[in-house]
Amino acid sequence: MTRPVYLAAILFAVLLLPQRFSHASGPPIVRIVQEYQATKPSKTALVFVHGIFGAKSTWQGDKAYWPALMNQSLAGAADIYRVDYESFGDAKNGLSVTNIVKAMSDQIDEVVQPKRYSQIIFVAHSLGGNIVRAYLLKVKLRQGHLELDRYPTAFFLATPSEGSTIASYGQLVLASPLLRALVPLDENDFLQLVMMGEGDWITKHSAVGCTRNVFLYAYEKKPLLGVMVVPKASALPWGGNESFVSQQTIRGFERNHSTIVKPESLNDPVHRWVADKAKACLKGEWPCNQNTNISETVRKSVCGAISPGAAEHAVKNGGGKEILGDE
Known part of the structure; x- marks a missing residue:
């Protein structure tokens, strides 16, 4: 067994330890749990989503539980949820990223x-x-581009936006269909389709003046069991192209792949990075401010349901006036 494969075997064995439920057949199980309810009715929700082989323990450090820290930092001003999804099984049992996305969508619709x-x-x-x-x-x-206004920002912590080499080695020691969604981009058709869709959506939002969703990317600077699971190059989509990813939205932390989501106190730098921006969102500030350079009527029409090609046509003809009529 070569060293990379050996390290992958150890790493995935460690990642499997926190998993708490398995499922023999049928569609994957996805649960949404409301961890904290705002002290007053709130229009803001934070939703924690763990990684492969994760569970509630993903967010639990030696000294603190991250959703609890977030509730404390936000002074109970937002509802806080946790998504748990099953990671064990195989394609014959219905386990796939596509089915998890569908099941999560159904749960979000319901809860x-x-x-x-x-x-x-x-x-x-x-x-x-x-x-x-x-x-x-x-x-x-x-639901159309306009519905994306309700998702103004997202924090991606040690997310392999362009895939991870360690997942390729992991496939040699573990038969999980979820690993296919984590392999490097050049062999990952799932991520290729996601990035193609995101590229169209961001191009349209930039061209017409629709609200631009702000994604924030954190990457690990320390290895886990000798492995850099998601280094900076893996964490940033489009190779960090500033047309899609600004330097303002990138942050590296002196953590490994596991501890990056286990802050130990309110002053922990990872927690502060997320909590400070979440508090700004509660005030309607960046990264959640909904600034656009077109009128509300045009925004609803142009950003609502037309294709990227039609959006480009709208820009060439006066920001949508030819299509919608001059206001």
């Missing part, structure tokens, strides 16, 4: 959407970030 939050903010770890990216594309396809 979260009825409350009609104006802001839903995801805090996602590892594979959970790629699941969230696919979920937001599903929102766009099902």
Whole structure:
């Protein structure tokens, strides 16, 4: 057994330890748990989504539980949820990232959407970030670009936006269909489709002046069991191209792949990075401010349901005036 494969075997054995439920057949199980309810009715929800082989313990450090720290920092001003999804099984039993995204979407429709939050903010770890990216594309396809205004920002912590080499080695020691969604981009058709969809959506938002969703990327600077699971190059989509990823949205931390989502106190730098921006969102500030350079009527029409090609046509003809009529 070569050293990379050996390290992958140890790493995935460690990642499997926190897993608490398995499922023999049928579609994957996804549960949404409300961890904390705001002290007063709130229009903001934070949703934590773990990575592959994760569980509630993903967010539990030696001294603190991250959703609890977040509730304390936000002074009970937001509802806080946790998404748990099953990671064991195989394709024959219905386990796939696509089915997890569908099941999560169904759960959000049932549990979260009825409350009609104006802001839903995801805090996602590892594979959970790629699941969230696919979920937001599903929102766009099902409900239109305008619905994405309700998801103004998302935090992707150690998410392999362009895949991870260690997942390729992991496939040699563990038969999990979820690993296919984590391998490097050049051999990962799932991530290629996600990035193609995101590229179209960001191009449209930039061209027409629709609200631009702000994604924030954190990467690890320390190895886990000798392995850098998601280094900076893996964490940033489009190779960090500033047309899509600004330096303002990138942060590296002196943590490994596991401890990056286990802050130990209110002053922990990872927690402060997320909590300070979540508090800004509660005030309607960046990264959640909904600034656009077109009128509300044009925004609803142009950003609501037309294709990227039609959006480009609208820009060439006066920001949508030819299509919609001059106001």
